[in-house]
Amino acid sequence: MRTSITLTPFVPWLLLLASCSSPPQPPTVDESQKRPVNAKTTVELQVCKNDLQNTRLMATESGRLAETTAATLANMAARQQILAAMQASSGQQRQANTIFTVRFEFGSTRVAIPADVTSALVEEAKASPLVLLRGRTDGTSDAPAESRIARDRAAAVRDYLVAAGVEPGRIRTTYQPTGDPVADNASAGGRALNRRVEIELYSALPVALSATAVAQP
Known part of the structure; x- marks a missing residue:
């Protein structure tokens, strides 16, 4: 006589054991569910x-x-x-400055300029922004008398130009009793050339004076 065994109560347990023995499946990603x-x-x-x-x-x-x-x-x-x-x-x-020279007799301050020179001198002096006068003597020492003669010669030429119509405010005067000779001062002819006033006519104002008008001396 055989004994029959009913396995029905054990089926769920068998299925659970079978599921535990197989490895878990990796999760799948639904691309359609991704955020944009x-x-x-x-x-x-x-x-x-x-x-x-x-x-x-x-x-x-x-x-x-x-x-x-x-x-x-x-x-x-x-x-x-x-x-x-x-x-x-x-x-x-x-342009280059123009220089005129006025000669004097011994000890004299009298201005004597030839007529043909005077015309050109005055014309250019009126058009020049600056007229510089340098008084000279034939002295051998800086004696007061020599200084006075050099100064008076420059002043005499200044008065001459002003009388001819040159604007006084454009004229500057300076003087030097000795030194700066143009000829041998040991000879009479050389001394005659050294007794002079140099008139330098500027074609343009120097840089130091270009910013301001030339003042009255």
């Missing part, structure tokens, strides 16, 4: 947008820099043209 910002295409698109924006900013900055550089170069070119024009104008106007 996390998708690969969306990330790449955002990177492209950022690169495009940076490129636009760099292009704008480069354009501004190019405009600034062009403006600076144009400004420099304009200044160079103005400077070149000023230099050209200055070169045309700047």
